[in-house]
Amino acid sequence: MTRAAPRPEPRLRAWEARTDVGLTVLSAGFLLLYACEVLLTRPGSPAWRALETLLWVLWAVFVADVAIRLWLARDRWRFLLDNPLDVLVLLAPFLRFLRLVRLVGAVSVLTRTLRDDLRGRVSAYLVVTVSLLGFVAALGVYEAERDVPDATITTFADALWWVLTTITTVGYGDRYPVTTEGRLVAAGLMIAGIAVLGTVTATIASWFTEQIQRSRTEAARHDEPDPAGPGTPDPATWAELLAELRRLRSRLDELEAAPGQPPG
Amino acid sequence: MTRAAPRPEPRLRAWEARTDVGLTVLSAGFLLLYACEVLLTRPGSPAWRALETLLWVLWAVFVADVAIRLWLARDRWRFLLDNPLDVLVLLAPFLRFLRLVRLVGAVSVLTRTLRDDLRGRVSAYLVVTVSLLGFVAALGVYEAERDVPDATITTFADALWWVLTTITTVGYGDRYPVTTEGRLVAAGLMIAGIAVLGTVTATIASWFTEQIQRSRTEAARHDEPDPAGPGTPDPATWAELLAELRRLRSRLDELEAAPGQPPG
Amino acid sequence: MTRAAPRPEPRLRAWEARTDVGLTVLSAGFLLLYACEVLLTRPGSPAWRALETLLWVLWAVFVADVAIRLWLARDRWRFLLDNPLDVLVLLAPFLRFLRLVRLVGAVSVLTRTLRDDLRGRVSAYLVVTVSLLGFVAALGVYEAERDVPDATITTFADALWWVLTTITTVGYGDRYPVTTEGRLVAAGLMIAGIAVLGTVTATIASWFTEQIQRSRTEAARHDEPDPAGPGTPDPATWAELLAELRRLRSRLDELEAAPGQPPG
């Protein structure tokens, strides 16, 4: 618990760099196995037991990873504060699917190479993240609710439909979770829903601002009076200003050379 | 599957330019016939069969158009990626009404000629698009749900009411789709609802920003101290700066002419 | 239907200026009488009949006003396009309460004199408008629903509660309108709800942007490096630039005066 050096964590970063790809692949495998378990097997069947064992083994790997990172970290409190999801997953084993958030990180790397502009990247990221989180949430809520007596989410199709009504904040209420696990999944989904709404709005607003700025600049370029008030001068004005100054300086250079000569 | 030239698609563009008006008219006809079929006939009646046949013929025309465009495209993968709706409609014939999205495109051309400012155009576009999509979604969900035993959307008025509660993300839950087709319609509508919310917010935010900028500029013009911090200098300041520079240069010109004379 | 002069409507404007205060007072009276009728009397009672008659008389005054304005307008199509609510109210007498939108306009005048800054004005306007519209919508939906067999909104308290769940787009669905009139009120309320959400977000976003700009300017003033990238130069920089140019010009003035003298 040494709080001496707060920032550089070379050993931690080195470990994370080395294990990043492996853990992402394991997470993808975890998602696949988890989906198989939830969708294809019934609790208690031999196949279910085999998959469950495999998932616990993968789980142990993730726990070991967090333990090693905690041990490597110099500032351990900061590590715990910076990785709340890791801690949450350790404390609540039934929230295993939270571990899949790592996949979202992997996706963000993929989209980074795909597109150039921020808005395109955010949109691609949003679509992939929402799809992945929605699928995982549907798995989680379906697993939690399917065998509960008065549940309304009893098929995987219902679970997907419920995810849709929740993440868009429509919330018909024809399907809703009744177990604590299901409601925890719902909490995560609703918070994600608010973030999605906010990001969509922000993306549109930013596009909007850009369009208005662009059209205003074009109006300025054609010497039309700007109908929407002043705003920032466009680069043409800038170039003009700087060019004027440079011409001015070269004049002065000539001037300096000239007046000494006539008298000489 | 030649991936040689990614950008220019002269043959594809030429075809699209030639068929654009015709396909838009056909889409409008499709919407009209589809509305008649859903609202005026019962499945199985002779009138229903006639309209259904006509719709399938129009459908075949649309499929042929997509096929021809795919064949004309040099970069076929890119064509499929750029036209996801076309592909979706080909794969899922019961989502025929998606084809009507083309009409929205046509509307966007109309609104472009109507108004000058971006915000007005976006508002007009929003109203028309939402009305059209809402009407088509109501038709689609009504067709899917009306004859299902435990459906809650059993009249067209119910369908319109449901569309309203969904696209505004209110979601009372007194009406909701229970069939897969109906839920797919709902998914599209909810996504549209989020986009609508975002666009409305962005429009208001942009209006807001403009008002604040404008009042700040006016305050600056009247030499009042700006209460809300600095901001951009207004065009008057710009003009002053440039005029100062030009006066400076003309001075130098005179100066250059003058000092040669006194000694002369 | 002369479409010659599209803009100036001197006669129409004069009429509107003269009748504005009177019609606003009549609208307020209309709201009061309408609230009394809905909340204090039962349909069919003598008091109800008296109030109903009074409301129809006021209604006739409003219709006369619209008719006169339409007759005074030079460009009548434009008048109809610019005043869609007036037309709607004429066509659908049971939507009388829409007439009360005029009161909102009156409120906007009040708030204009109250406060100085745009954000404060918008907030005050929002609170008053939402309260007024919510109250009127509760009256409208209560009048429409209270005597319908399978209605869920049967008391005025229920109506107010329903207005709240609708305008915030929460939409529990424990109360919802079942009549066409009630659903039309709901449609207006939902659209208002989206506008409210958008305006609240835009207000917060604008406050946000201002705070960030202000703190950045202060950072620049204290010569600290700007952590968040460039941004606009602050007025101090501007003053510096202009002062520099003026000093430069006065130098040139001296220079111009000087070189002539030494040789002299």
Place this chain on the structure above:
Amino acid sequence: MTRAAPRPEPRLRAWEARTDVGLTVLSAGFLLLYACEVLLTRPGSPAWRALETLLWVLWAVFVADVAIRLWLARDRWRFLLDNPLDVLVLLAPFLRFLRLVRLVGAVSVLTRTLRDDLRGRVSAYLVVTVSLLGFVAALGVYEAERDVPDATITTFADALWWVLTTITTVGYGDRYPVTTEGRLVAAGLMIAGIAVLGTVTATIASWFTEQIQRSRTEAARHDEPDPAGPGTPDPATWAELLAELRRLRSRLDELEAAPGQPPG
């Protein structure tokens, strides 16, 4: 009721500065006792009576504080207008938990010392405020609803779940308040929900704008053409402009010194 001096309230400010910490501690104690009363005791039991007495004593302290502040204030109407929550709490004793809003204020001080950037501070503030308000609202609605015959919120877990569905504006409608007290709590929560949505969106939008501005500046620095139109010149351009002007002036200084010499 002297309306002479509207602004300075030295006595009021002095009192508030002196009692601030004490009242915040008392508010925290109030929340703790209130939570104990609602969650651990049944109405009518001896423990409940003891806690209820304690809460009323604390309540009296709060009332005394408001009374003293009202008495100290020079402009008493303004005081009432500026402190609507205080007035509301005095008039409606059953809304005692509103008093806890003071705790939110205390939290805002905590977060202010925690972080440097506005966005981080707003996020921290949002998380703490929403958690605190959500917890208090769950206590309030649970107390109001738990013993009502046809209530749907009958356990504290239900109350927390209801708070979540309400503040995110999802609103399934599986749980909803039926008492007036519960609905008043809901009203506060919904308004908070809209503010939360707006703040999240504004935070994301501001992050977005900054990212785009930053990447544009970097593009400008590398002399690449700006793909998204002009925008504001970056500080480098500014520095260049000012440097140019200063070099120009020093040239003129030399020039002024020089022409006097050759003739000398």
